[in-house]
Amino acid sequence: MAKTIAEQASDLRMSTFKLARRLRNERATDELSDGQFSVLGGLYTHGSHTLSGLAERDHVSAPSMNRTVNCLEESGYLTRISDAADKRRVTIELTDAGTAIVKETVKKRDAWLHHQLRALDPTDRETLAKAADLMRRLATQ
Amino acid sequence: MAKTIAEQASDLRMSTFKLARRLRNERATDELSDGQFSVLGGLYTHGSHTLSGLAERDHVSAPSMNRTVNCLEESGYLTRISDAADKRRVTIELTDAGTAIVKETVKKRDAWLHHQLRALDPTDRETLAKAADLMRRLATQ
DNA sequence: CACCGTTAATTAGCCTTGCTAACCAGACCT
DNA sequence: AGGTCTGGTTAGCAAGGCTAATTAACGGTG
Numbered sequence: 135m136a137k138t139i140a141e142q143a144s145d146l147r148m149s150t151f152k153l154a155r156r157l158r159n160e161r162a163t164d165e166l167s168d169g170q171f172s173v174l175g176g177l178y179t180h181g182s183h184t185l186s187g188l189a190e191r192d193h194v195s196a197p198s199m200n201r202t203v204n205c206l207e208e209s210g211y212l213t214r215i216s217d218a219a220d221k222r223r224v225t226i227e228l229t230d231a232g233t234a235i236v237k238e239t240v241k242k243r244d245a246w247l248h249h250q251l252r253a254l255d256p257t258d259r260e261t262l263a264k265a266a267d268l269m270r271r272l273a274t275q
Numbered sequence: 276m277a278k279t280i281a282e283q284a285s286d287l288r289m290s291t292f293k294l295a296r297r298l299r300n301e302r303a304t305d306e307l308s309d310g311q312f313s314v315l316g317g318l319y320t321h322g323s324h325t326l327s328g329l330a331e332r333d334h335v336s337a338p339s340m341n342r343t344v345n346c347l348e349e350s351g352y353l354t355r356i357s358d359a360a361d362k363r364r365v366t367i368e369l370t371d372a373g374t375a376i377v378k379e380t381v382k383k384r385d386a387w388l389h390h391q392l393r394a395l396d397p398t399d400r401e402t403l404a405k406a407a408d409l410m411r412r413l414a415t416q
Numbered sequence: 417c418a419c420c421g422t423t424a425a426t427t428a429g430c431c432t433t434g435c436t437a438a439c440c441a442g443a444c445c446t
Numbered sequence: 447a448g449g450t451c452t453g454g455t456t457a458g459c460a461a462g463g464c465t466a467a468t469t470a471a472c473g474g475t476g
Contacts, residue, residue, distance in 0.1 A: 144385050147385060224454070337426085338428095338463090363425070421473090446447105
């Protein structure tokens with residue numbers, strides 16, 4: 135007997151929260167908080183941004199992002215580069231150390247999930263792969 | 276060309292986080308924070324718990340849970356009932372108001388996702404339903 | 417029975433991280 | 447030059463996480 139769409143919605147919501155929480159707990163490095171990693175990861179995959187660009191991407195206020203960036207700058211993972219054309223603006227770039235820690239953290243972070251996926255049969259993996267795409271599309275609407 | 280398992284893991288992780296964040300933002304009532312709702316929801320679906328039981332379920336320390344419970348008790352959503360047999364223990368129960376707000380919040384919370392799912396074709400919905408089940412199993416391992 | 421270790425809840429106090437308000441400094445417009 | 451707008455920053459507040467310490471009650475053992 136098929137579930138109603140409402141039931142599917144409820145199931146998907148609960149499963150998403152559960153898995154997200156589980157993944158968050160699997161965070162493999164204590165060097166970086168979740169928010170900090172999100173900033174470095176964003177710089178890695180989408181290139182350099184201004185401060186307000188970063189804030190907007192993470193749906194966070196500019197002052198909050200400023201504090202996070204200060205912290206990451208102190209740790210040497212990124213640098214501020216003031217814009218020559220418009221001196222109000224600051225572009226924020228990953229340093230080599232920043233790039234390195236992103237790569238390493240992603241690897242560690244995915245290790246648990248990778249292990250779980252390998253234990254599934256290929257059909258189920260395919261289902262999850264398709265679902266991941268659908269979920270991404272839902273989320274960005 | 277098929278993705279590697281590692282790529283699938285990375286995709287699934289990102290999509291899960293994105294959708295979870297999106298769902299979290301859809302929170303329909305400003306009366307309850309995320310953590311507070313989680314406590315009430317847990318009591319609703321799994322029945323009364325002791326304080327430490329609640330803390331463990333939410334992977335939160337006992338003092339943190341105590342503060343949340345204090346707040347919810349003040350708001351009238353739950354009550355403490357001291358155990359007759361072992362007076363150290365306290366059982367925490369939903370009040371009628373607590374039950375009511377859980378029902379209402381779940382309904383509101385699922386509304387957005389329900390709307391999204393209805394816009395998909397049935398095949399994609401089926402994929403997501405299967406994935407929800409797989410995700411739940413992954414998360415509880 | 418009295419004592420000591422254990423357990424459940426709570427209180428006190430700290431840290432992180434979100435926010436808004438207020439503030440520079442530079443750009444832009446007239 | 448003066449007024450306004452914009453990007454970044456600083457200051458200070460609130461929520462919610464934590465650990466350490468406290469209190470109360472249970473339970474076994476000499």
